[in-house]
Amino acid sequence: MKIPLSPPSIDELMMAVTPEMLPRFPLLNLGPLANGQYLHWDELRHRPPPEGLNHKTWWLALRMARSSNAQALPFKDKHGKPFNYSLPEPLLKNLHEIDRGAGLIPSGSKNAALRAEQGRYLMGSLIEEAITSSQLEGASTERRVAETMLREGRKPRTLSERMIFNNFEAMRTSHTLCEDKLEPAHVIELQRVLTQDTLEYPEDCGHLRTRDDIEVVAPNDERLVLHRPPLAREIPERLQKICEFANAPVSEGNFIHPVVRAILLHFMIGYDHPFADGNGRTARTLFYWYMARQGYWLTEYLSISRILRKAPAQYARAYLLTETDAGDTTYFLLYQTRVILDGLAALYDYLEQKQREQTRLSAQLRNLHTRDKQLNHRQTALLSHALKRPDEYFTIESHQRSHQVAYATARSDLLALAAQGLLVETLHGGRKRVFYPAQDLHERLENSTPHQL
CATH class of the missing domain: 1.10.10.10 (Winged helix-like DNA-binding domain superfamily/Winged helix DNA-binding domain)
Structure with missing residues (x-):
């Protein structure tokens, strides 16, 4: 895995443009996309530019189009620069499909079938997410053993089983995370449930990070440092900002789509790393909590971690694309909405398979x-x-x-x-x-x- 190459500075880009070219940019009608995609400089530089442009002038035109539509967020990176996002057409399309497919708009026989037997399907989905989310963090228990443990309710016997058990309990009770407003204490309690009896340093369980020696490394290369989070002394204030963002009424001020808000909660917990361990699991659980709170009831049946586990490097890269391009979280939003849609597709495939099995078995049992x-x-x-x-x-x-x-x-x-x-x-x-x-x-x-x- 490689860290994406940061775009050229504005000064460098402006040096590549003649005064006569700038007025022509709007006439090119390029918009924020390159060949229909929201490409980062690291990818764009390998694509053939439009006629009359080189890579730097092409990137400058895209950057100008993106900046004109970008919305600032109430979060800042570790250098004090604000994060932002925009809504290019691919992201709008993904959000629309999630609205249709994640239960916000009740429609279709598949949703009705799921409602009819939601207890069984919910249990299966909670188990799947608990196992795969733990596997993302290093758990190695055999799936069937872990599933039996959770279904029987027996106590975990190994560290890996404890990680899975904790994830399951956190997911199962996440809807009771808070009655009214999300507070930092709720997030800290969530991390405590997720990490209890699993950490090398038990004092890190249920407490905010106090050290600055935390490094996020590549999934396949521990020597490659991908991210160093903000200073520990900033964590209380930053976590308070995250909670305020979660509590803000959806319609207050500039409208932020609920799915965008849920994904940004996930992003910021991962970026800030408020805990010494358990940040990824905490981020994913907060995402599920917020989606359910906003009426996306089908997300309770999705296993996001199962999709992420297939390509952990892509998950990490989605963070890096944002970090290396002026805090543009659109890259992470596009990635996560595709993950949600993949999860919905897998759920509907699973439903169809189960319905076929049920039909065959019903024929035997009629x-x-x-x-x-x-x-x-x-x-x-x-x-x-x-x-x-x-x-x-x-x-x-x-x-x-x-x-x-x-x-x-x-x-x-x-x-x-x-x-x-x-x-x-x-x-x-x-x-x-x-x-x-x-x-x-x-x-x-x-x-x-x-x-x-």
Whole structure:
């Protein structure tokens, strides 16, 4: 990974332009985009410039167009220069698609299907985000082990399991982060939940950073320093600014799109690094919290970290593009909105896959009854899972957590399946009540007839 090359200074750019060329810039109608993209100088310098321009004059024309539409933000970089952003067409398009796809505008059968079984889908998404967000920070527990831990509610046994468990608890309770206004104490408490019993220096848990020796290094090269955050003494004031930004009414003053505001909260926590550790997890959780607060309920079902984990260098580069181009956060906004859209696409693909599986399984189970009642969707989902993973067991507690139902409801579901011979009840370790899939489960479902197995 390489740090993007910073653009030439204004003085250098102006030296490349003759007095006769400046009046011609508006006539070129270049706008803020280069070939339909919001390119950084590091990329633009490798593209062929428009006729009559060289790379420096082309960049100057783009910079002038961008500056005329840029909006200053209430945040400053570590050198005291304000961050800014603009709304080029690709970003506006992404924001529109997120408005349509993330649940702000209720529409489509997919959203309705998700609403119908939101307990099960929400549990699965929380588990996915907890695991992948922790893996971004170095956790290495096997996925199936981590998933079983979270579904059963057992205590973590290793450092990696503890990271995942903490992430899960933070995500699960993020909607209760604050009742009214976000305060620095809420953010500090969030970091405490995320990092408890996982840090090399326990005193860093639940406390703001006090040292200035923090360096953010490249994902694949610890020798390459990508970022040195602002001084520790500035952190309290900077965190207060972040909270004020989160609390500002959406319609107050200059309108900032809620998704833009959520992404900028993420950006600033990552940039300021208010904690010695856990900044990335804190930033992502605040993003989810703000999106849900603004009515984007579908974001609860997205795993942003799963997308980021596929290409961590691109995530880091989105920060660097901003840092090396006069605090222009448009690069980070474009990247993160694409991540959200990728997450939505993955969610809808997952929904379609689950609906196909449900249809196939329902065909097998349409004649299968339990006490003269057809199996409910929770039992059907459990049997579907059992067919794919016949070596796993289920507990009343894990079924309860997976579907967000009462203990009595979960107990009734499992006992009914055991009564039909689809599950086998036993005691695990002589005490714990568990249910294994019947060894001939597949054959029983294939050969089922009404009221008979």
